[in-house]
Amino acid sequence: MKLTTTLKDVQGTASRCLRDARCTYGSWPENHSLCPIYWHEPSFTFSAGGYLFLIMALLEKKIDFGQDTAEFAFSCTGCMACESNCRIIPCHAPHAGPLDIIRLLRSEVVKRGLIPQGAARKVYDEIQKRGDYGQVNSLEFPEKISRDDADTVVFAECAHIPAQKDIFEVVIKVLEKIGTPVSQFAEKGCCGSTLYDFGFWEQLEPLARANWEKMKALKGKKIVIVNPHCLEFMVKRYPEILPDYSSPQYQHMSELLADAFKDGKLKSKKGDKVKVTYHDPCYLGRGLNIYDAPREVLSSLGGVELVEMRRNREDSFCCGARTLGHYVPNLRAHTARERIEEFKDTGADLMITACAYCKDRFRKVLPAKEKERVKDLVELVDERT
């Protein structure tokens, strides 16, 4: 969706909603409940349709913007279940999915200075203070693989985020094992996905533009991205935000690992038997349709048995990490706990994921002695190669 889109622009589309809650559950015949907020609070209000109706009520001045509007707008987990399952809203101009329209609502509350306390407020304050978001950083690759002119470029923009830091350290170790020369892209410290999700749209275009100007020099190279949120954002949103954008070749880290096993560059050690389940991160799965690569990687690891959770692949259930509003108390924790219960139902020893936010969120709701039961795919690969 264009950053210039207004609530008025989506009024017609929003009013096509049939209020049937199809946005909240997965494919027939399982019909798994997918939308965390609706699962928690089954009500039309807490479906994507409810957000659309709220927008129409705001436009008709049946309700005013207030802190509650912000808390509500930021309570959506952004899991994309509505984007995948609503057959109506995306079919009409401006051809935005329900989640994009919720992001638009967030941008409208942000414009009015209505920001929920917590992560969103921190980002907002940082932007207000520095006029920018992100933190320039760089990874230290071992000499063996570090080449400025390497064809494989690791996108390291968000390596500074606490949840991501540990994973990037392991990424470096695994890349060293693979041995392919790599360089890195570390310019502005953010791809912009957080700004987009949080509705900080005014600052977004300059950031994306600055990144794109630097990325132009990488033409013909493969950009490897570790965080699914960054990858999804750059694949889908950069073309909308930047008129002169032409997509480079992107690859998710799980795909790089799958290729490395296929090419014999990574070899599994003989490991103890372990039963694992794989949690499809929303932005890697529903966002980018990358379901097989992580599973191929797991099946390449000796001693690893993969068991699926009840809700998997396109019907995966969110971890709740991106719930930043407080309209529904404890939604974030309840969502993560629900998924942890599902993991435990499988009898698996470990839950593997491929998104730093998911790992972080799950670990936060697990007791101290069980936190190590959730790992990133790269971490498991490092342990077993």
Add this chain to the structure above:
Amino acid sequence: MSHKEARSEREAACQELRKAIGAEKVRDDEITLVTYGRVRHGFDRMWPFRKPCFVVFPETREDVIETLKIADRDKIPVTSVGTASIMLGTTEGGIILDQRRRDKILEINADSGYAVIEPGVSFDKLTSALRGTGFKCSVGTMPGPGTILGQALGRGSQSFTTRYLNVILDLEVVLPNGTVFTTGSSHFDGVGSHLRYGPYPDLAGLYTCAYGAMGVITKAAIRIHPVNEASRIHFAGFDTYSDAVDFVKDLVNHNIPEHTFIWNWHMYLTWPLAPADMESVMPEILESDIKNPPEGVPFNMVSSLLSGYKEQVEVYEKLCAKVAKKYHGRVISEEEMEERFPATMAGFNQQYGDFHYRESVHWSKGRFVGWYVFAEPKDMKDIEKFAVNEFAKYGKTINPVNYYSHPFDFGRSILLRISGFPDPTNTELRGEIMKKFEEMYDTALKKYRAVPIRPIGSKRAGTYMDVLRSIKKALDPNNILNRDGGLFEEGEL
């Protein structure tokens, strides 16, 4: 009572109800209230915005009873709703009783052939639960997430209902004073829900098309149908609706199809469209003239579900071909369907092969305006011409113009349901169309003897409505149930 006093009384009622059934089942936050402020066919500016005082999400029958008792005592209007779009008006300051959380399938009776469900059960939920049981349910021409009862109580048309006008066997009803009763055979202790008609007048009929005005339904038994040894879909194309009607009438009079549908070409080409097809198929349809299909595209297609033993189905198929020829039709083979109309075929395969609705794709265009009537077969042929002509006058602004038609009660009556999709924000055009529909109902009734499906207003319905008003008064003396739009007109009671 002043506005302020009324508000404070409702706040007290809200608190009392929270105590009685649990705070988590009652919401009165502003965002909830405004998103429930205009539920009729979505947030449609054609209809007045009426903010409820609170929204109740009952999880048990007792929750419904408690809600009604308090509402009746304080004379607070109650509108009972499920998921998907509804035909109801709401009342300012009233209670919305949203039954979506009551979604348990209580029984699947494979001996008699019925399912007992709570009001929040959707088509998707029941069709899924019936897999492997040897039964299927009547699939509504509405989105899969829509509640079965919502449609059945409005006597919406459903697949496999050629032989029946309605799927309901038995209803459990709660009256405003807390009385609970069932309308069919399960009224008697220990008896199942196999029979709608007992030794007394058919009260399920009173609740069908009553739009919640006579009581709140808390449980229902509905017909389910056996999946036979063999089944096939037979397709035949016709250049005129008249021939298509004669064809289906002949088939049902000879007990051939389990179910049969007449589709106009806009409808059969667009109802099963997935988002990707919206970009390939839909643009041409949006530009087309409803009255003139492209070369080789039949004006009407008839799909007939043939089922039974394998040998029986083979004979039926031959008979369908013979009868189609008799009425100038052409058999369209499955291979031809797959090749020429793959999206359409995918839809049919799901509906008649897996016996479920193809998600919500039918409604890719979203909200619509529809005109629906029943008539005798001979009259319906004229009505179709009349309705298509009227819709065609709006040109491309309401494309696609989708209609389907099918026989009920072995062909005694034919349904025509015709819809268009004008821009939902163009209230002027939509207002004009709604006005036109009223004129069309008058013409259809007077000139073509057609009966509308939906209420047409007390003035037109005469003494029938007088009797209903008397019944309403007896069952709901404080007039709290679904009083503004639905069975009775706004402000009529």
